[in-house]
Amino acid sequence: MYAGFDTCPEDAFADFHVAVIRESGLLNWMKPRARFYFDGRPSFIPLPVSQSFAMLEWGLNWCVAAHGHQYLIIHAAVIEREGRAAILPGAPGAGKSTLCAGLINRGWRLLSDELALLDLDSGLVCGMCRPVNLKNASIDVIRRFAPHAVMTGPVPDTTKGTIALMRPPEESIAARDAPARPAWIIVPDYSPEASPELVPHDRALAFMLLAEQSFNYDIHGKNGFAAVGRLIDACHCYRFSYSNLEDAVRIFDRLAGGCE
Amino acid sequence: MSGNALITRALLLPSLVTGLSAPEWDLLVRQGRRANLLARLAHRIVEQQLMDRVPPRPRSHLLSALRMADRQSSAMRWEVECILRALAGVDERVILLKGAAYLLSDLPTAKGRTFADVDILVPKQRIAEVESQLMLHGWQGTHHDDYDQHYYRQWMHEIPPMRHVKRGTSIDVHHTVLPESARLKINTALLFQSAIAVPGHGRLYVLAPVDMVLHSATHLFHEGTLDNGLRDLFDLDCLLRHFGAIPDFWEQLVPRAAELGMRRPLYYALRYCSKILNTPIPVEVINELEPGKPAPIISSMMDFCYQRALIPQHHSCSTKGSRLATTFLYIRSHWLRMPFPLLVQHLLRKAMRNSTARAWETLFTPAPEKPEP
Known part of the structure; x- marks a missing residue:
C-alpha cells in the first residue's frame, strides 16, 4: 500500500x-x-x-x-483537479469514500479520503494521500470500476463491517505534499436508485455540516468559525446524488471543466 | 542537571532549541507530549521569540499543543463560571485548587499548562449541600459501587468525582487536601482562613501563595502514580520563582508548613526542585528545614526514587532502577494514605475485584473504541 x-x-x-x-x-x-x-x-x-x-x-x-490542531480537521474526502479542490463531507454511508475512490481512478488527485486538513492562515487544504478505506459493497463496486487499482484483500468482521484498502494512484502519491485551494464543497448522497444530480446546496447548511464534521472545531473557537466561513465563501456548494460512478465521473469532469 | 531529560533542559533554557538537530527535535516533541509539557515548552519558545527559529515540522506540533492549551484554558474558565452559577444558592466560599486556581489567579504557572478536571475545596459540613446543588445542575456522581462509595466517604478527602452529563467535564469536590486516613494530619481550618478572593468572581477563592505552594508540594509528594510528576514539579518551580519575589514569602514558608503539618512534603519539594530544576531557594530556608529532615538512609532512598520518577514517562528517559523506583513510590503513597490494616483490607478488595473484571474481559472481547486517554 x-x-x-x-x-x-x-x-x-x-x-x-x-x-x-x-x-x-x-x-x-x-x-x-x-x-x-x-x-x-x-x-x-x-x-x-x-x-x-x-x-x-x-x-x-x-x-x-x-x-494535528495546527489545522482545522474536517471529516471529509478531498480530491483535486487542476489546482482546485473538492471537499466531500458527509456522514458515514453517504458514499464519500466510494465516490472519492472512483474519481481518483479517473484523473482526480487524492488528498485524503477521510481527513481534510484546512490551514487556517492560507485557506489551503492539505492531504496525506494515504490508502483509501473501502467498506462492504464499495469494495466490489471499485473492483469492477477500476480493475487495475491495487487493493488489499477484504477483511471481514471489523467494527466497520468488511473493509479493504486501496492504494492511491502514483500521480497522487508523487504530489502528496502539495496542498490545494478549495473550490467546491460537494455533499455526496448515494442511493441505489438515484439519478445523477448536482444541485446547489444551501450555504448555511454546508457551514453547519462542516462544523459538525470537524474533529477540532471547538478547539479553534472563534478562528475555527471564521475559517469555515471563509471556506464556504470561497467555494461553490452542491449536493450530489448518485447511484453510478460513471455518471459521477462525467458530472465531476464537467464541473472541473468550468461548465457549472 | 546535565543528566536531565531533553524536555527538562529545553524548558529551563529555551534558547537551547535553536541548536537542535532533527532527531533531537523528534525526541523533544515526544518527551514533551508524554510529560504533558509540550504546550508549556511552546509557550516558553513564544515568550523568548524563538518560534521562527524552530524548523517547520516540529513547529507545527508546538502550535498544535498551544492551540489545545488555549482551548483548555478558556474551557476551564467557562467551567468555573458554570460551577459558580450552580453553587449560587450555597452561602459559602468556593476555593479552587491546583490547575484551575493557577489559571484563575493568572499565574505564570498556568501558561501552556494542560488541564483535566476542576478541583474545589469546601468545608466538610457543606459537602452534602454542594453535592446536591451540583446534581441539580447536571453533574452526576461516579463510582456507584458500594465499596467505592464507602471508601471515598469514609476515608478520602473528597467525594467521588462528579461528571457533567452534557459537557462531560469532571469536578472533584474536596473538604481537605489529604485523605482523612492519611498519616499526615493537616490543619485544614487554617487553609480556609487564609484563602484569598479571586478579583471579579464573587465567592471564588484560591489558597494564599504560601498555602498554594504547600498544597502543591503535599499533593505531589503523596502521589502514587507520577505520570504528571515532572509537570507538577515544574508547577512548583514556577510557583516558587513567582512567589519568591513577594516580600515575606520565604520567611513565612517554613513556619506555615509547620503550622499546617506539611513540613516533610515541603522538604521534598524544595529538595527536588533545586536538584532537578535548579530552582533558586534561599539558603536560610534550607537551613530552617534541617531539623526534622529524613534520616540519611531514607533521604538517599528517596533521592534514588524521585530522581528516577520525576522524568517524562517515556522510554528514552528510563534508566536502571526506574521501574523499582515507581513501584516503591506507588507503595509508599498507599502507605501514607492509610493505616496498614486498612491498607491490607483495601488492597484485597481491589485485587479481588480486578481479577473478576479480568476474567470477564477474557470471556467477552469488547468492541474497539476510542483510545485510552
Whole structure:
C-alpha cells in the first residue's frame, strides 16, 4: 500500500512513532491479536491479527485527529483537479469514500479520503494521500470500476463491517505534499436508485455540516468559525446524488471543466 | 542537571532549541507530549521569540499543543463560571485548587499548562449541600459501587468525582487536601482562613501563595502514580520563582508548613526542585528545614526514587532502577494514605475485584473504541 512512499531515515524528524505489535500470552496463541502502540504506549484494545493493517490506518487517523490542531480537521474526502479542490463531507454511508475512490481512478488527485486538513492562515487544504478505506459493497463496486487499482484483500468482521484498502494512484502519491485551494464543497448522497444530480446546496447548511464534521472545531473557537466561513465563501456548494460512478465521473469532469 | 531529560533542559533554557538537530527535535516533541509539557515548552519558545527559529515540522506540533492549551484554558474558565452559577444558592466560599486556581489567579504557572478536571475545596459540613446543588445542575456522581462509595466517604478527602452529563467535564469536590486516613494530619481550618478572593468572581477563592505552594508540594509528594510528576514539579518551580519575589514569602514558608503539618512534603519539594530544576531557594530556608529532615538512609532512598520518577514517562528517559523506583513510590503513597490494616483490607478488595473484571474481559472481547486517554 505504501510502495510509492519513501521510508523515513533514522535521523529525520517523524510526526508520530507508531507500531502494531502481536500480543503475547496464551489467549493470543489460540486467537492471535495485535495492538496499536503510540510512541511505545498501547492505545486502543487489541484486535484480531487479520485487522492489523486496518488498525494501523485507524491508529494513524487518530494520531492526526488528536494531535494535528495546527489545522482545522474536517471529516471529509478531498480530491483535486487542476489546482482546485473538492471537499466531500458527509456522514458515514453517504458514499464519500466510494465516490472519492472512483474519481481518483479517473484523473482526480487524492488528498485524503477521510481527513481534510484546512490551514487556517492560507485557506489551503492539505492531504496525506494515504490508502483509501473501502467498506462492504464499495469494495466490489471499485473492483469492477477500476480493475487495475491495487487493493488489499477484504477483511471481514471489523467494527466497520468488511473493509479493504486501496492504494492511491502514483500521480497522487508523487504530489502528496502539495496542498490545494478549495473550490467546491460537494455533499455526496448515494442511493441505489438515484439519478445523477448536482444541485446547489444551501450555504448555511454546508457551514453547519462542516462544523459538525470537524474533529477540532471547538478547539479553534472563534478562528475555527471564521475559517469555515471563509471556506464556504470561497467555494461553490452542491449536493450530489448518485447511484453510478460513471455518471459521477462525467458530472465531476464537467464541473472541473468550468461548465457549472 | 546535565543528566536531565531533553524536555527538562529545553524548558529551563529555551534558547537551547535553536541548536537542535532533527532527531533531537523528534525526541523533544515526544518527551514533551508524554510529560504533558509540550504546550508549556511552546509557550516558553513564544515568550523568548524563538518560534521562527524552530524548523517547520516540529513547529507545527508546538502550535498544535498551544492551540489545545488555549482551548483548555478558556474551557476551564467557562467551567468555573458554570460551577459558580450552580453553587449560587450555597452561602459559602468556593476555593479552587491546583490547575484551575493557577489559571484563575493568572499565574505564570498556568501558561501552556494542560488541564483535566476542576478541583474545589469546601468545608466538610457543606459537602452534602454542594453535592446536591451540583446534581441539580447536571453533574452526576461516579463510582456507584458500594465499596467505592464507602471508601471515598469514609476515608478520602473528597467525594467521588462528579461528571457533567452534557459537557462531560469532571469536578472533584474536596473538604481537605489529604485523605482523612492519611498519616499526615493537616490543619485544614487554617487553609480556609487564609484563602484569598479571586478579583471579579464573587465567592471564588484560591489558597494564599504560601498555602498554594504547600498544597502543591503535599499533593505531589503523596502521589502514587507520577505520570504528571515532572509537570507538577515544574508547577512548583514556577510557583516558587513567582512567589519568591513577594516580600515575606520565604520567611513565612517554613513556619506555615509547620503550622499546617506539611513540613516533610515541603522538604521534598524544595529538595527536588533545586536538584532537578535548579530552582533558586534561599539558603536560610534550607537551613530552617534541617531539623526534622529524613534520616540519611531514607533521604538517599528517596533521592534514588524521585530522581528516577520525576522524568517524562517515556522510554528514552528510563534508566536502571526506574521501574523499582515507581513501584516503591506507588507503595509508599498507599502507605501514607492509610493505616496498614486498612491498607491490607483495601488492597484485597481491589485485587479481588480486578481479577473478576479480568476474567470477564477474557470471556467477552469488547468492541474497539476510542483510545485510552
